[in-house]
Amino acid sequence: MVDVIVLGAGIVGVSTAIHLQRRGRSVLLLDRREPGRETSFGNAGIIQKEGVRPHEFPRDLKTLLRAALNFGIDIRYDPLALPSYAPALARYWWHSAPARYKRIVAEYAPLIAHAVSEHADLIAASGADNLIQKQGWFWLCRSESARDKVFAEAEMDETEYGVKHRKLDADALAEAEPDLRIRAAGALHWTEPWTVRDPGTLVDAYVALFQKLGGSVAIGDAQTLQAAETGWQVQSADGPVSAAETVLALGPWAGELTRRLGYRLPLFIKRGYHMHYRAAPGTSLNNWILDAEKGYLIAPMQRGIRLTTGAEFAAHAAPQTTMQLDRAERVARDLFPLGERIDPKPWMGARPCTPDMKPIIGPAPRHKGLWFALGHAHHGLTLGPVTGRLLAEQMTGERPFLDFSPFAATRFTS
Numbered sequence: 001m002v003d004v005i006v007l008g009a010g011i012v013g014v015s016t017a018i019h020l021q022r023r024g025r026s027v028l029l030l031d032r033r034e035p036g037r038e039t040s041f042g043n044a045g046i047i048q049k050e051g052v053r054p055h056e057f058p059r060d061l062k063t064l065l066r067a068a069l070n071f072g073i074d075i076r077y078d079p080l081a082l083p084s085y086a087p088a089l090a091r092y093w094w095h096s097a098p099a100r101y102k103r104i105v106a107e108y109a110p111l112i113a114h115a116v117s118e119h120a121d122l123i124a125a126s127g128a129d130n131l132i133q134k135q136g137w138f139w140l141c142r143s144e145s146a147r148d149k150v151f152a153e154a155e156m157d158e159t160e161y162g163v164k165h166r167k168l169d170a171d172a173l174a175e176a177e178p179d180l181r182i183r184a185a186g187a188l189h190w191t192e193p194w195t196v197r198d199p200g201t202l203v204d205a206y207v208a209l210f211q212k213l214g215g216s217v218a219i220g221d222a223q224t225l226q227a228a229e230t231g232w233q234v235q236s237a238d239g240p241v242s243a244a245e246t247v248l249a250l251g252p253w254a255g256e257l258t259r260r261l262g263y264r265l266p267l268f269i270k271r272g273y274h275m276h277y278r279a280a281p282g283t284s285l286n287n288w289i290l291d292a293e294k295g296y297l298i299a300p301m302q303r304g305i306r307l308t309t310g311a312e313f314a315a316h317a318a319p320q321t322t323m324q325l326d327r328a329e330r331v332a333r334d335l336f337p338l339g340e341r342i343d344p345k346p347w348m349g350a351r352p353c354t355p356d357m358k359p360i361i362g363p364a365p366r367h368k369g370l371w372f373a374l375g376h377a378h379h380g381l382t383l384g385p386v387t388g389r390l391l392a393e394q395m396t397g398e399r400p401f402l403d404f405s406p407f408a409a410t411r412f413t414s
C-alpha cells in the first residue's frame with residue numbers, strides 16, 4: 001500500500017514521482033521495463049526553452065503537397081495507417097488555424113518558460129550536471145531566404161515571449177562548426193536551451209534521486225490497473241499494490257488504458273528514429289544542429305553523433321521502416337563528415353500527441369484519485385519536470401505555480 005502509484009517511468013512519470021515524494025507522499029513508480037528506456041531514451045536531448053510554439057500542422061500548400069508526395073525527410077506516412085489517423089489529424093489541422101494556434105501558443109509558452117529552471121532543480125538535486133551542455137542549439141539555414149525568415153520569427157519570439165537568440169552569418173557559423181562540408185547562409189543560435197548528452201542516463205539519475213527520497217520502483221503492467229476499495233490496485237512483479245491515487249504517465253501507450261477506462265481522448269503518435277555515428281577522423285561536431293530545410297537533427301551525444309528524424313505517421317506497432325533515416329543520413333553526410341554507424345539497428349520511438357498540441361495534465365474527469373500526465377508530443381523531455389511539479393501541486397492541494405486550466409482533460413471529454 002502506497003499513497004500514489006505512478007504508471008510509466010519515462011521523463012514525465014519519473015519527474016512526477018519525485019515531486020510527489022518530495023511533498024511527503026509515498027510513491028511507487030511502475031513500468032513494464034527498466035525506467036527511461038522508451039521515448040525518453042531516444043530523443044534529441046534538447047530542453048527546449050525556445051519551444052514556445054508547439055509543432056503545428058502545416059497549412060501552406062507547398063508543404064502539404066511535399067508531404068503528400070511522401071518523399072520527404074521531415075514527414076513520412078504509411079498510406080495504410082492514414083484512415084485511423086484521419087480524425088485526429090483533422091482536429092490537429094483545425095487547431096492549427098492561425099487564430100486558434102495563437103491562443104494555444106499563449107497558453108503553452110508559460111509551461112516552456114519554466115522548462116530549464118525546473119530541470120535545473122532536478123539536475124542539481126540528482127548530481128547530473130555532467131550530462132548537460134548549456135550552450136543552446138543551432139537552427140541551420142541553407143538559403144538566405146530561409147535565414148531571413150527564421151531570424152524575423154526569432155525577433156518576434158523575443159519580443160513576445162522573451163526567448164533569446166543570436167544570429168550567425170555564414171562566417172560565424174563556419175567558425176563555430178569548422179568541419180561542416182557546405183557553406184550555409186547562417187544559423188539561428190537559440191542561446192538559452194540546455195542539451196542532454198544522454199537523455200536515458202538523465203532519467204536514470206532522476207530515478208536514483210526519487211529512490212534516495214524514499215520512493216520505490218517496480219516492474220509491472222499498467223493494464224492490470226483496477227478500481228479497488230482503497231482507490232486503485234495494480235499487479236507488480238512483487239505482488240499487488242494499492243493506492244488511493246494513480247497517475248497515468250504512459251506516454252505513447254496512454255491511449256490503451258484511457259480507452260479501457262472509458263475516455264475517448266483524441267491521442268495519436270508521431271514515430272521517430274535515431275542512429276549514432278562516429279565522426280570522421282580529425283573532425284568534431286560542436287553543437288546540436290537542426291538542418292531545418294531538410295528535416296533532421298544531428299547532436300554530439302555521449303555515444304556518438306546522434307541523428308534524429310522527423311515525424312512518421314504509421315501504426316505504433318507496425319515494423320520499423322528505414323527510408324526516412326536513410327534519406328536523412330544521405331543528406332547529413334553531405335553536411336558533416338559522419339563516419340560509420342555505431343548502433344546495430346535504428347532506435348524507434350513515438351511522440352505522444354494531442355490535436356491541440358498541449359499536454360493533458362490534471363485529474364481524470366470521471367474517476368476519483370486518477371490523474372493524467374500525457375500527450376507531451378515533441379516536448380516531453382523539455383516539459384517532464386514542469387509537468388511533475390504542476391501535477392504534484394494539484395494533487396497535494398498546493399497553489400499551482402502556473403495556471404493549469406488550459407491542460408485539463410475536460411477539453412476533450414465534455
Ligand SMILES: Cc1cc2nc3c(=O)[nH]c(=O)nc-3n(C[C@H](O)[C@H](O)[C@H](O)COP(=O)(O)OP(=O)(O)OC[C@H]3O[C@@H](n4cnc5c(N)ncnc54)[C@H](O)[C@@H]3O)c2cc1C
Pocket residue numbers: 007008009010011012013030031032033034035036037038039040041042043044045046047048220221222223249250251252253271272273274308309349350351352374375376377378379380381382383
Ligand atoms: C526522435 C525524437 C526526438 C525527440 N526530441 C526531443 C527533444 O529534443 N526535446 C524534447 O523535449 N522532446 C523530444 N522528443 C519527445 C520526447 O522524447 C517525448 O515527448 C517524451 O519522452 C515523452 O515522455 P513520457 O514520459 O511521456 O513517455 P515515455 O518516455 O515513452 O514513457 C512511458 C513509459 O510507459 C511505459 N509503459 C508503456 N506501457 C506500459 C504498461 N502497459 N505497463 C507499464 N508501463 C508501461 C513505457 O515502458 C515507458 O517507460 C523527441 C521524440 C522523438 C521520438
